[in-house]
Amino acid sequence: MAAPPWRSSTGGVSYTAVAARRTLGGPKPGSHAPNGTSTSSPAPAGSSQGRTTFPDKLKQYVARTFEDCTDAEKPQVEAELKRIITDAFNEKVVWTVDWDKMPLPQQFIANRENEARSSGEARLSKGDTSPTRRSFGAFSLGDKKRKSPEQSEAKKLEKRIRSDNSYSSPSDELSQSDKEKRARRFGLNNPTPPSPQPSYEPVDTSKPLVGRCMNLEKRYLRLTSEADPNTVRPLHILKQTLELLKRKWRTEQNYAYICDQFKSLRQDLTVQHIKNEFTVSVYEIHARIALEKGDLGEYNQCQSQLANLYAEGIKGHKYEFKGYRILYLIHTCNRADMNDLLASLTPAEKADDHVKHALDVRSAMSVNNYHRLFKLYLNAPSMGAYLMDAFVNRERLAALSAICKAYRPDIDTRFVAEELGFEGDHDCITWLIENGGEEFIKQTTDEKGAPTGIRFLTSKAAATVEAAKGKAFHKVDIKGQV
Amino acid sequence: MFFTDLRSALVGQNALLLGTLFNPTNSDYSRSFAYSSNAAQINEVVRRELGSLRSAGFTNNGKEIMIETVVAFWNVVYELERSGVTTHREHDEGYWPKVYAAQRTVMGLVCRGFNTGGWANWMLPMLYSTCRYLREFAMAADDEDSKAENASSLEDAARHLNKGFTLCLSDRAPLPESRKWGTYYMANILFKTYFKLNSITLSKNVLKALEALGKDLPPIEQFPKSHIVTFKYYVGVINFLEEHYKAAEENLLTALQLCKSTASSRNHQLILTYLIPAHLITTHQVPSSDLFRNYPRLRTLFGPITAAIRSGNLQAFEAALEQNEDEYVKRRIYLTLERSRDIVLRNLFRKVFLISNKSTRIPVEDFRKAMGFSLAGKNGGLRKEIEAEEVECLLAGMIYKGLMKGYISRDYGKVVLSGTSAFPGTGV
Structure with a gap:
């Protein structure tokens, strides 16, 4: 069977690119393209031949593959070969690829193993000095909008690479060295060749996938298709990842980076159907970190997953998170769910410190007992206070409303500070000013003009405070709400 | 007997009887009906028995659907009877899911009868019976199936019931012939189902639908x-x-x-x-x-x-x-x-006020003591000491909510109460 005329004329000249490929998979994007004779898709050639016929060169390639293949490696080689050919068909390049120059499947397997091993080791040993970390360093919490040049370039490249990746856009103007440089850089953020190619094997959804990616770190990318095992990390790697992330969080406190990494960690767990105590601890740690940073949306996602995992009987800090759940429901004023939750509480749960604290908070709030509420706020166990932060402002305004109505004509700000759980008078006064109470704060003096205290003019402030309270209660809206 | 009564219900437009007939658990009919035929012949039997229906005002299509419905209904009755009699065990496995599936077929046919078969609105009780038992069988199926992680039958039933609801609510026929008269019955059975499913949100959707289309409904008093x-x-x-x-x-x-x-x-x-x-x-x-x-x-x-x-x-x-x-x-x-803990507290504070001879200036301390006694209870439990600040906080809450009239004078440690109505609405 003859190759199309336009193919045969150019021969294999441009196929040196194949050697540059770092791992596996079908022919590299653009590698066959620079022949320049045609910018149109090579697809017609393939389809005109029909899908069931094979080029002679491919037949030879297959023969070469099995020439000196031991029985032991046969299954693996067969799978790899099948993958290569299927891919070539899928991408309609089976007639255009120079099979003579195509590395044998054995080589792909070896390459992959080598790379996986070396990159895994490198990640482990380099630790904090890895360039990945530096590129992530560009995300910082207060710096969300501004992108460092490095990062935006990486983004651009990523996009570019993805769009370049389809076989039908063969014009790739990057020089070979550029390509290599790019691949190297990109490889740092992404363990596999920059090809979100469709998975090669027919996907059996009943069998959980097992990842083959050996990098500890991975950027989070929302999946839009079946997960590719090459970009998914298996459980033992994920365990190392968690340790790394814990260490990094302690030393660096870079939330944007940590959150991103945890999301990809969670994603890898999900696509591999891993549900065990490790999964629980991942969600718990992420939930705690999210709480610490006041990221309730992320926290809530973890919380709802945790609820499912606990329900399946997997061990973890069930009671602690039950307590958080109650506090969260208080925050969102979700009475229906609160009722369901109360109905489900067991005596053992009610006796737990976290749950008990949260229930006390709830009952204090049900009768507007702000005195008790803010004491509980100051004595919350574990991460409870972080959750209470979410609604403490609103409740302070509610309490101040009552104080304004009940005390006449004014009140010592120190009393307000104590009742509303402020750490000092100064914090309290700052808060009063922030909520429009500035004009109602008055310095008092004795006869000689020495300051005696700072009063808050409750009677006059009542209307202003009431309005601020109304506003604060109006907006309880969280992304990812359940 | 079943067929005689069915014919007379359909010809005489006896709505009540029709509803009773389509109760698959009605022991007056079920046994004899179930064994009056078998799966191979039931179709023919029903066709023969209901052959004269066109004289009762049925269109040809309406009659055909009725025949199909009765055949499907026989299946339900037969499924119910069969296991109950032939085995002494509780029930075969999959008994209720099978009954439910059969009843769902009836439900689909009844809806079709009303939608396309031109069934008159006096026949609505037939829909009611069908819905009622659809719901019950779904719950029984869920009970039997509780270990399996199948999607709940009741959720499935809710979707079919919702179709029945829409069937009534959105009927555009003139009022005397309208199925709108079935709207509230169907809304109720949906509420019941959604409550069982613990989904109040879905109930609110029913209310919203009623609000949107309700202006065409007859006044509720006429139902x-x-x-x-x-x-x-x-x-x-x-x-x-x-x-x-x-x-x-x-x-x-x-x-x-x-x-x-x-x-x-x-x-x-x-x-x-x-x-x-x-x-x-x-x-x-x-x-x-x-x-x-x-x-x-x-x-x-x-x-x-x-x-x-x-x-x-x-x-x-x-x-x-x-x-x-x-x-x-x-x-x-x-x-x-x-x-209502607020009300308990209000009544307690009111007592303090009465004991103080309705004095308008009462020390916060008095309220604090009263709370201590009240928390200890009649049986002389330990008197609990409440912090003065907490009592003030609760007093402030009372005043804020309008349960007490007055203010706290912190410098004097006293509550100054209104002379005319210190506790609004309680006579003092």
Whole structure:
């Protein structure tokens, strides 16, 4: 069977690119393209031949593959070969690829193993000095909008690479060295060749996938298709990842980076159907970190997953998170769910410190007992206070409303500070000013003009405070709400 | 016998009888009907028995659907009877799911009969019966299937019931012939189902649909009373759960008043379970003990807590709340009842005011002591010391909510009360 005329004329000249490929998979994007004779898709050639016929060169390639293949490696080689050919068909390049120059499947397997091993080791040993970390360093919490040049370039490249990746856009103007440089850089953020190619094997959804990616770190990318095992990390790697992330969080406190990494960690767990105590601890740690940073949306996602995992009987800090759940429901004023939750509480749960604290908070709030509420706020166990932060402002305004109505004509700000759980008078006064109470704060003096205290003019402030309270209660809206 | 009665119901437009006939558990018919034929012949039998239906005003299509429906209905009855008789075991595995599946076929056909077969609106009771047992079989199937992780049959049933609801609500025929007369019955059965599924949100969707298309409905008073009572009850409970206590109270009160006094006291008790807490929140009034005379269940549920509220006994209130907590939570009234702690406190503070000879200046300390006694309870438990700041906080809450009139003068440690109405609405 003859190759199309336009193919045969150019021969294999441009196929040196194949050697540059770092791992596996079908022919590299653009590698066959620079022949320049045609910018149109090579697809017609393939389809005109029909899908069931094979080029002679491919037949030879297959023969070469099995020439000196031991029985032991046969299954693996067969799978790899099948993958290569299927891919070539899928991408309609089976007639255009120079099979003579195509590395044998054995080589792909070896390459992959080598790379996986070396990159895994490198990640482990380099630790904090890895360039990945530096590129992530560009995300910082207060710096969300501004992108460092490095990062935006990486983004651009990523996009570019993805769009370049389809076989039908063969014009790739990057020089070979550029390509290599790019691949190297990109490889740092992404363990596999920059090809979100469709998975090669027919996907059996009943069998959980097992990842083959050996990098500890991975950027989070929302999946839009079946997960590719090459970009998914298996459980033992994920365990190392968690340790790394814990260490990094302690030393660096870079939330944007940590959150991103945890999301990809969670994603890898999900696509591999891993549900065990490790999964629980991942969600718990992420939930705690999210709480610490006041990221309730992320926290809530973890919380709802945790609820499912606990329900399946997997061990973890069930009671602690039950307590958080109650506090969260208080925050969102979700009475229906609160009722369901109360109905489900067991005596053992009610006796737990976290749950008990949260229930006390709830009952204090049900009768507007702000005195008790803010004491509980100051004595919350574990991460409870972080959750209470979410609604403490609103409740302070509610309490101040009552104080304004009940005390006449004014009140010592120190009393307000104590009742509303402020750490000092100064914090309290700052808060009063922030909520429009500035004009109602008055310095008092004795006869000689020495300051005696700072009063808050409750009677006059009542209307202003009431309005601020109304506003604060109006907006309880969280992304990812359940 | 089944066919004789069916023919006479259809020809004589006997709605009640028609509804009864399509109750698959009706022992008057089910046994004989189930064994009157077999799966191979039932089609032919029904076709022969109902051959003369066109004279009863059925279109050809309407008649065909009726035949299919009766055949499907026979399947249900047969499934029900067969296992009950042939085996002495409880039931074969998959018994209820099979019955449910059969009933769902009937449901689909009945809907089609009304939609495309030109069935007249007097036949609505047939829809009612079908829906009722669809729901019951779904629940039985879920019970039997509780271990399996299949999607719930009841959820599936809810979707079919919703079709039945739309079938009634959106009928555009002139009122006398309209299926709109079935709207409230269908809304009620949906509420019932959604409550069972614990999905109040879906119930609200029903209300929204009614609101959107309801202007074309006949006035609610013209519907059968039983439909109205149930409807008002559910609307009341939905409002109650949404914390719209005023609306809840109005609807529940209407339901209570329409509910026949001779009717089983069960309905009264159900209504009162929500009406009492709603009334407590809106008016701060507790029911008199007379109310409980006929309702022993309500007495155990509300007797102790209302007594504690009335006497301002904090300890008794907490005890009552705790004692009935499970039941309250189950009925979704716990969070509402808990809010009446304010009323307990108000009544306690009011007592302090009365003991002080209605003095308008009362030391905060007096209120603090009173709370200590009240929390200790009658039986001389340990008197609990409350911090003065906490008492002030609770007093401030009372004043803020308008339960007390006055203000706190912190510099003097006193509460200054209004001379004319220190505790509004309580006579002092």
